[in-house]
Amino acid sequence: MPEVKTIFKEVLPKQQLSMEDVSTMVLCKPKLLPLKSVTLEKLEKMQIEAQEAVRQQELAMKEQ
Template sequence: MAEVRSMFREVLPKQGQLSVEDVTTMVTCKPKILPLKYLTLEKLEKMQQTAQDTVCQQKMAEKENGK
């Protein structure tokens, strides 16, 4: 495989110590706000949907009985 040449070349000291500072630290960031629905809101939506369904069924039954 061909070597990839970099713009930077590696420099190592000829005297002294070579030290590497690679310390991982905790970084705080803003909390991500997700569009979540509350359980109560989901329950209310479900109740509203069932109520609409029953009203619709009652209207259909009245139409059938009225004929």
């Protein structure tokens, strides 16, 4: 079989057929994060309560 060479001619559209959706950046409000987490605040509260309980026990021991 003889080789058949086909020459394709480049055809460009004269106008744009479709538009691509270009995603634009959407800026939203900054989210403020607490400096201390809820767990850390609970732990600090428990520690303060424990220190107060120790102080009260020490005062009770001094009074006796």
